[in-house]
Amino acid sequence: KQEVTQIPAALSVPEGENLVLNCSFTDSAIYNLQWFRQDPGKGLTSLLLIQSSQREQTSGRLNASLDKSSGRSTLYIAASQPGDSATYLCARRMDTGTASKLTFGTGTRLQVTL
Amino acid sequence: DGGITQSPKYLFRKEGQNVTLSCEQNLNHDAMYWYRQDPGQGLRLIYYSQIVNDFQKGDIAEGYSVSREKKESFPLTVTSAQKNPTAFYLCASSIGSSGEAFFGQGTRLTVV
Numbered sequence: 399k400q401e402v403t404q405i406p407a408a409l410s411v412p413e414g415e416n417l418v419l420n421c422s423f424t425d426s427a428i429y430n431l432q433w434f435r436q437d438p439g440k441g442l443t444s445l446l447l448i449q450s451s452q453r454e455q456t457s458g459r460l461n462a463s464l465d466k467s468s469g470r471s472t473l474y475i476a477a478s479q480p481g482d483s484a485t486y487l488c489a490r491r492m493d494t495g496t497a498s499k500l501t502f503g504t505g506t507r508l509q510v511t512l
Numbered sequence: 513d514g515g516i517t518q519s520p521k522y523l524f525r526k527e528g529q530n531v532t533l534s535c536e537q538n539l540n541h542d543a544m545y546w547y548r549q550d551p552g553q554g555l556r557l558i559y560y561s562q563i564v565n566d567f568q569k570g571d572i573a574e575g576y577s578v579s580r581e582k583k584e585s586f587p588l589t590v591t592s593a594q595k596n597p598t599a600f601y602l603c604a605s606s607i608g609s610s611g612e613a614f615f616g617q618g619t620r621l622t623v624v
Contacts, residue, residue, distance in 0.1 A: 402554070429610050441518075441602055442615040487555070491610055499570070500545070500604075500613060502554035 402490055404503035411478055412511055419473040419506045421488035429491040431471050432500070433462050436485045446473070478510045514539050518603050518616035524624050525590065525597060533588045533619045535603035542608060544586035548572060549600040549618075561586055590621065598623050
């Protein structure tokens with residue numbers, strides 16, 4: 399079964415801490431991987447997109463890496479702030495005929511405390 | 513501003529009714545998608561469309577229908593055949609079938 403898993407399901411850290419969110423997938427046939435942020439009751443905001451030919455992408459305090467061979471992606475958040483509190487979702491596109499399908503993990507709910 | 517607009521934000525359906533959720537985008541994207549989100553579960557794909565007048569079933573298409581008559585619009589109808597329609601529905605689009613996906617703000621549907 400093709401699955402995307404995110405661990406931990408929830409995380410609480412003090413402000414200023416650097417943290418890593420994990421995303422793993424069971425099939426290494428990947429076209430790209432996208433990280434999203436979701437605030438309660440809202441839609442998803444795209445954070446970073448990594449193509450299968452890339453190893454990492456950076457945007458501000460965020461850095462996402464992709465290791466196809468091990469089926470893993472990580473989202474690194476530097477110097478966390480209370481405004482980073484949200485649920486973070488990863489989603490993978492396959493490189494088969496179902497290239498248009500995004501498969502989502504269940505997310506990591508992050509709380510950054512003062 | 514370019515983006516994806518979903519309406520309404522909240523929708524209430526009586527048993528046996530069909531309801532239609534609106535999704536409009538002005539990003540000039542070819543591909544559009546509908547996802548359903550339930551507590552504790554990942555997003556699940558209902559339908560997607562890669563081009564006007566063409567669409568494919570996703571993982572949970574039963575009880576739903578869509579149309580794609582215009583590039584900008586991809587409405588989703590939740591029919592009375594959908595036995596558990598209460599959920600948060602999200603519409604998305606991408607420039608191609610494999611490009612970066614962008615999402616609307618969602619519609620929360622509740623059966624009363």
